Amino acid sequence: MESCKSRNLETTVKRVYRDLLIPKINTSKKMSTLTNSPNSLEVSPEIKKSFGEKQTEIPTERVKLTKSIKEKQSNESEKVALKRKAEGEEKLAGKKEAKIMELDNQLVTTIPLPHIPLKNIMDVEMKLVYVDEEDVSYEFAQPYTFTGLQATGQTATMMPPASARDLTTLPQIDKWLQVALKDASSCYRQKKYAVAAGQFRTALELCSKGAALGKPFEAHAEDIASVASFIETKLVTCYLRMRKPDLALNHAHRSIVLNPAYFRNHLRQAAVFRCLERYSEAARSAMIADYMFWLCGGSEHCVSKLIKLYWQAMIEEAITRAEAFSVMYTPFATKIRADKIEKVKEVFIRTHPAYVDCIYTDTQGLHVLPQTADWSSFPPQQYLLTLGFKNKEDGKFLEKVSSRKLPTFTEHKTPFSLLTREDTVRLMETVGKRILPILDFIRSTQLNGDFHACSGVMEKLHYASLLSRLQRVKEQAQVINQAMAELATVPYLQDISQQEAELLQLLMADAMDTLEGRQSDKERVWNTIQKVGRIEDFLYQLEDNFLKTKKLRTARRQKTKLKRLQTVQQN
Template sequence: MSGEIFRSCPDDSPQIHKRSAMIADYMFWLFGGSEQCVSKLIKLYWQAMIEEAITRAESFSVMYTPFATKITADKVEKVKEVFTKTHPAYVDYIYTDLQGFHVLPQTVDWSSFPPQQYLLILGFRHKEDGKFLEKVSRRKLPTFIEHKTPFSPLTREDTVRQMETMGKRVLPILDFIRSTQLNGSFPACSGALEKLQYASLLSQLQRVKEQSQVINQAMAELATIPYLGDISQEEADLLQSLMADAMDSLEGRGGGRERVWNTIQKVGRVEDFLYQLEDNFLKTKKLRNARRQKTKMKRLQTVQQS
């Protein structure tokens, strides 16, 4: 494993179509496209989209490491050490994508199986900017609403804050990760689902034009999912439900009915609330046990001294 490629990425990058370019190149090959000049142009556009994000780097850095053999824990630790030494300002939170590997437009050849693959490591200046990735990796349908009281409606201030969180922290990072990965550690509808949740926040703030644009982007992503790999029946059912609700939203139908992505969001709020209760309980239990152990040691010392 060698030849690390270092990049830095912004927290406010525009929603440019990096992933769309990758999917276009893959589907051009998948459906028999043989014109090398066309594929080259698509790859150049795909690369340009990635470089556009790279040049505006601020909040996190990324390292792609090419590999040809199985990735072991030892190799991952060595790569993380290199990253830490090279980018000491981006080590407050480090994310390693071990479940899905990445391709780059400079080296990808879809006809070669597997194409040249890369291990992705992301390092963040601030832990909170990347911590949501834990939810992506550990939950089937994560949500990113940081609502402290899950059983009460969002205030306008809550909605604005959540919209900014989704638009400036969650979506740009997910878009960047997925711009070099057809399939991987994320659920099949990931990315599009978060966009639809973001669109609902825009709707609540009456930003109708932006809402429509985001829904159209999400539908375009959803339409390509069946071509990118096998999906389970559960994922197929979710895909169908998301597409139907997205179309109804664009056409103004079923306004009184709750959308699928909003239902998922509500479930996510309750899950977050329960996770927090569990975490608080475990912390309290650990603290209580530590105090008991400390008291026990003091008593033992007193007995020994007497």
């Protein structure tokens, strides 16, 4: 009976996710074709120039809010800048030039990551993750209003106090849902986390049946998603309190899918990853949380400082636990040149002599470290990442990163034949234990790069397909949920072209169909891309074999001619 009820709940929850998500996908597809839409997010000329003059429209109402917030901040900054420019333009220019020269001279200097005690990490989680608001508030698209960190460890939420806001402008929550949420919150405060989790699941079921807002037929999909995301985050905190991060993980992913603009959703996901000892992914989630906090108008320096501390701790832990590779970050202020890269590699060989079988320097996108990250000054201080491997086989796949937009890292010598079970197991272990951990580490300090918008997600979807072949359904669902969370966040992190926006929509729709168990006559998008990649690899291999054979044939001919010439001269 309970298993049947659980399946019904899961089905209804998936249904509401699809209903909430598909309008967003359709909207983004429409807006991506409107290059001069008044609702599109405006980007400064400097940002457009640095990203190759690409145009983008972010398809959610929440990010429209960031436009007005950032415009206001930008106008204030411009006024101050103009005033200071008139007073000391030459002095500022001299300082800037000196700073660039200083950073260039530090080209071969590595940046150490100091140890951060576990107590400091737990303090950050208590202040920013395990937050229980006295007044139940939801993640509606409203400006951030922080009152600072209180002595109790609580922080103000996205919503201002009830006495300071006009409730008529906010959606009204369904009364039965509100009662259920208040009862669940009461149990949470009494530390009855298992009971609270059950009541939050009941609230989520009510929400999935349409009891989210007082006027469901007039409600916007964004508002319904905000309420559902709020409930998902409460389930995350309950399961974390119960020390069951494996149960919290999918809820953390779904809260981001429903509301990718709320920084706490990313920070809670980071906390779940930390408990699961997946530190590279925790670091990336913390980095995105810090960026989202700034993007949506967060101005409390103490909050950003705590997030950066958490981000730094996760990077440190990821580096400490890495056994297959070593890492070096090099500050960079000028254009990357080949001689500079060679100089960096020489320094790496001297400082990490045990990791020189394969050395990879990431030139596709510069990296940002939490010690110097300042999103308001674009671009922030950037670093060049160099990785060295003990075993060449562990890092050779990275050669494709610099030459392909959507590389396929799984080697398959016969692309037109089906994989056997043994091949599937071998590829799954290669992707899961060798490729994904390294890619996750690279992305832990890279907000966006010159990669294709979906390149960081495609490998996870390929991995999910391998899990599906082996009928490991639970793991497959977790990987797809994580990939969907990353896809939902992509438009906030970088400019995307119309072609990339369409690919995002197709990937999101196929991922949702896969979670719901829907079969389709068409192949999944990521499988099609993987098949094309395998064929491309096969053609490259044929070309290499042809060139090698041609070179050997030419060498033999030259050798034969030389022998004949020597024979003639002797006679």
